[in-house]
Amino acid sequence: MEAKKVIIPVAGWGTRSLPATKNVPKEMLPVYRKPAVQYVVEEAIDADLNDVVFVTNQQKRIIEDHFDYNLSLEAALRRSGKEHLLKDVRQVAEMANIITVRQKEQLGLGHAVLCAREVVKQEPFAVMVGDDLMFSKRPAISQLMEVAKTEHMPVVGVVEVPGERVSKYGIIQGEEFAPGLFRVRQVFEKPDPKDAPSRLALVGRYVLTPEIFEYLENLEPGYDLEYQLTDALQALAENKRLLAVKLDGRRFDIGDWADYLTGNIYFALKDPELKDELRSMLGELLNCK
Numbered sequence: 653m654e655a656k657k658v659i660i661p662v663a664g665w666g667t668r669s670l671p672a673t674k675n676v677p678k679e680m681l682p683v684y685r686k687p688a689v690q691y692v693v694e695e696a697i698d699a700d701l702n703d704v705v706f707v708t709n710q711q712k713r714i715i716e717d718h719f720d721y722n723l724s725l726e727a728a729l730r731r732s733g734k735e736h737l738l739k740d741v742r743q744v745a746e747m748a749n750i751i752t753v754r755q756k757e758q759l760g761l762g763h764a765v766l767c768a769r770e771v772v773k774q775e776p777f778a779v780m781v782g783d784d785l786m787f788s789k790r791p792a793i794s795q796l797m798e799v800a801k802t803e804h805m806p807v808v809g810v811v812e813v814p815g816e817r818v819s820k821y822g823i824i825q826g827e828e829f830a831p832g833l834f835r836v837r838q839v840f841e842k843p844d845p846k847d848a849p850s851r852l853a854l855v856g857r858y859v860l861t862p863e864i865f866e867y868l869e870n871l872e873p874g875y876d877l878e879y880q881l882t883d884a885l886q887a888l889a890e891n892k893r894l895l896a897v898k899l900d901g902r903r904f905d906i907g908d909w910a911d912y913l914t915g916n917i918y919f920a921l922k923d924p925e926l927k928d929e930l931r932s933m934l935g936e937l938l939n940c941k
Contacts, residue, residue, distance in 0.1 A: 653776050653801045653805075653859070653861070655775070655776045655778045655859055657704075658704055658705065658793070659765055659777060660689070660706050660707070660779075660780050660781070661707045661765065661779070661781060662677065662706055662708050666678030668907040669906075669909075678907060679692075679906070680714055680718065681906060681912065683906070684916055685919075688782070689718075689783075692780050695780065695786065696791075699793045703751060705751045706750065706752045707753050708752055708754065719744060721742070722741065722745075725741060753767050753768050753771060759879050760873075761781070762878070762884055763868070763878070765868060766869065776800065778793050778859050778860075779860060780856060784856030785905075785915060786855070786899060788902070792899050792900075793857050795899055796808070796859045799895060803895055805893060806893060807858070807897055808857070808858050808897075809858065809896070809897055809899045810855065811855050815848075818845050818851055821854060822841050822880075823840045823843055823848050823850060823851070824836050825838040825849035834898070835894075835895060838889055839882045839883075839886040839894075841880050867883075867888065871883050917930070
């Protein structure tokens with residue numbers, strides 16, 4: 653159960669973030685000084701997942717390019733003596749082994765994971781959604797990998813969300829057998845709040861085994877006529893083959909405008925050169941009538 657590769661699906665259209673994402677992928681929207689997807693890749697690297705498999709589409713080559721060298725830019729930085737910036741941009745290109753797979757039709761998260769089957773082959777693997785940011789002392793995906801390795805089972809990450817927001821997520825029903833650890837019995841895709849069995853929501857962190865591909869191959873279109881990963885997870889749960897970990901840390905959903913803007917402020921307030929001026933300006937805005 654030791655995963656070495658991570659699948660990061662980034663082929664979706666980002667409709668929640670239009671019109672900003674008309675020509676710029678949602679995953680490339682900046683959060684403070686980095687595009688959102690770079691935080692996800694950095695989390696993977698911190699967990700020793702050095703083979704990063706982007707499931708992308710023909711409109712999103714900019715994501716792949718971001719993790720490559722830009723020789724023209726580097727030459728300009730070198731000529732102008734901006735060595736610190738040169739170091740930053742080269743470090744991005746060298747942080748991971750990037751592999752790309754095309755999802756030729758945007759048919760849902762389950763279909764995106766299935767597209768990477770020939771890359772991960774018969775090995776356990778991680779899945780990290782490219783617009784879900786998690787920040788904690790221990791990488792969120794590491795929290796899952798440790799449980800998967802100990803329990804020899806697929807594991808999903810969950811957080812508790814407000815009751816009025818459960819209809820935006822996949823929601824689990826399960827029994828807590830240790831602090832923060834659950835045996836998953838059912839997975840519901842975006843249930844009505846009155847029907848939701850809990851407020852424990854899937855948040856884009858998974859450690860899975862190759863058996864998931866058999867379930868994905870046999871899926872019927874589900875919610876929004878897409879092939880939902882939650883439906884395959886439900887099949888694992890029915891066979892008593894799925895655990896959940898309540899994740900520690902702070903989460904930002906880049907597809908949610910309030911979360912996205914809060915994430916930018918969160919990181920800017922950690923910058924000693926910006927925090928005082930930003931606090932002052934935010935105070936003025938908050939006091940405006």
